[in-house]
Amino acid sequence: MSNSSNLSYGKAIYEGIYQSMLNNPNVFIFGQGVDDYKGHYGTTLNLHKIFGKERAFDTPISEDSLTGIAIGSSLAGMRPIFVHQRMDFLMLCMNQLVNMASKICYISNGHQNVPIVIRASIGRSWGQGAQHSQSLYSFFAHIPGLKVIAPTTPFDVKGGIIASINDNNPVIFVEHRMLYENKGLVPKERYEISLSSARVTKKGSDLTLIGISYTVVDCLRASEILKDKKIDVEIIDLICISSLDIKTIIKSAKKTKKIIIVDNDWLYCGLASEITTQITERLKFKIPIERMGYKFSPCPTTRNLEDNFYPSANVIAKKVYEMVTNKKDWIPRKIINREILEFKGPF
C-alpha cells in the first residue's frame, strides 16, 4: 500500500501531531523535554524547528500551573498538547484536571469548552519502582467530563492522537513505554479513530481476552502459546477507557461465554471491575469472568519481584487454559517479552 507506511508507535504519534499542527495553527505542544535531542521518544522531535519555539517548547517543572495554563489557552481558542514523561507526574495536575478542566463545560452550560490533550507515558521497563510506573487511568475515567484513551497499535495511536486534538474536550492520552518501538502499517493521511470504540484484534471462539494498551501485547503472546493446546482465544483491544465500547464486548461474550480482563493496573476499584459490572448488567445469563492485573502493592524495583508484579503472557495463558478446560495440568512454555528483556535503561 503506497498510501501507508510501516511506522513505529512513536513515529505514528509524531506524524499525527505534525499533521495536526500543520493543519491547525491553534495546535501547540509543550512539556519537559519537548525540544531536547530525544524529543520524548521521537514523538516531538524537532517540532520546535519546524513550527517555531512559540508552538513547541520546553517548560519549567511546574505541572500543576502548566495544566491550568493549558486550560486557559484553550479558553482562548487554542488546542494545547501537554506532554508528560510519566503518568505519575499527572498527580500534580489533579486539581486543574478534576476541578477545572472537567467542569468548565458543565458550569458554563456549554458556553465554554476545554479542548486540551494531556499525553502521559505509563508502564514498566525495568526497575522503575513505585513512583515511575503507575497507570492510574481509572482515576481520570471516574470523572465525568474527562475522556481517557490508551491506544496500542501504531494505526490507532496516530488516529487517536489526531482525534484527541480535534475533540472539543479534555482528553488524557495514555501511551505505554514498551510500545514506542512496535511497528505497524499507518496511513499517510490525517485520519481519526473513534474515541468510543474497541477493536477486535484477533477473532477466536474459546474465550475472550480483553486487554488495554500493553496488556494487549501480552494477550497476543498468550494466544500464541495457547495454540499448543489448540485453544483459540478472541482478543479485544479496549482502546477507550472513559467511554467503554460495551457493545463489542457483549457481542464477543455471547460468542465465547468466557472472559478474562487483563488490566494494566491494580484491580481494586479499577477498570476491570467496571467492565465486569457492565457485562453482568447487560447479559441475561451468567458467564465466568476473571480479572488479572498488578499485585496490590506499589511496584517493587528489584527484578525478581517486579516480574511477578505484572501479569505475564505465561500467567495469562495458564489462566485461559484452566478456564477453558477446567484442568490445572499444563505448564505453558516460557515466552519472552523481548522489549523488556532487551531494555537496558537508563530510563
Added chain:
Amino acid sequence: MPKEKFNFIEAYYRYKKIRRTEEKITEVYHTDKIKSPVHLSIGQESIAVGCSMASSKKEIIFSNYRGHAHFIAHGGDYKAFWSELYGKRNGLSSGKAGSMHLGDLNINFMFTSAIVASSIPNAVGYALAQKIKNFSNVVLCYHGDGAMDQGVFWESINFASLKQLPILFICENNEYAIYSHLKKRMYKSNIVERVRSFGLKAKKIKNDTFTIFEETKKILNKIRKNSIPHFIEIPTSRLKDHVGIENSPNMKKNDSRLVEDKELLFLRSKVKDFKKIDKKIESEIDTAIDYAEKSKYPKQNEILKNVFSDI
C-alpha cells in the same frame, strides 16, 4: 575555623569514596546487575562532603533520587546500599526501592522520592515537629535547581519562614533539569534573591569543600540557637548524564574534570597518606559488592509486605 584545622583526611575520604562508588557503578552497569535507573553525582561531591562534615549525628537528612553522594557522605550503611542497588534482600529496603529511594534511619536519612520537589514539604514538616517538640535538631533538605520550578517549593519555604523552622535548604544548582537549562526555566536566575524575599536567610556559597563546610557549620549553629530557616545555593556541575552512566551531553568530549577533578586533587594534596585511604576505599567497595553479589533476592511473598505498617 582556620583552614589548617579542617579534617582534610576525612574530606578526602568521603569525596573519593563517592567518586569511586559512582565510577564503580558505571563499570558494573553493563552487567545489568543493577536493574534500575541511577542518577549519579559525579561532579557534585563537594556539596555532600562539606555539608555532611558540618553536621552532627543529630541532623535529619532529606535528599532525592540523586542521593548516592548524600547517602555516602552522611555515613549510610554502605553494604546495604550496594545490596539495594543489586535488588537484594539485605538491601536498605529489601531491593524493593533501588537507587532512587535510598534511606537509612540509623543516620536520620529519610527514604527519598523520585518525584521532583515532593519531599521538600516533608522536610518542612519534620522541622515543624522539631519546633513543636522543642528539639534542637536541624533538618537538611538537599534539592536541585529544578525543584524550585515547583509551586510546592515556594509554598514550603513560605511556611518554613512563617513558622521560623529549624531547616537548611541546600540547593545544588547544576543548572540543569535533565537537558533543560536554568535559562529556559527562569526569566532571571536570581535564586538567592527570590528566596530571601520570602524571609529566609539566603546565601550563595562558593563551591569548594572547605568553604561549604565552614559556611554550613556557621549556619547550622545559628539555626540550632535561634531556629531561623536558611537557604544556601551552591553552583555545581553534574558530569554524567541526568540518568544512566554516559557522560553529560553538555560536556565537551574528554572533559578533564572526569579524569582529574581539581577539587579532588586539592584535597589529596592535603593528605600525606592518601594511598592508604585509596586502598581502604577500594577494599570497602569490593567487600560491599561481594556482599551484594552473594546475597539472596527477596522472596516472592515480600511483594505484599509493608504496603501497610504493621508495627
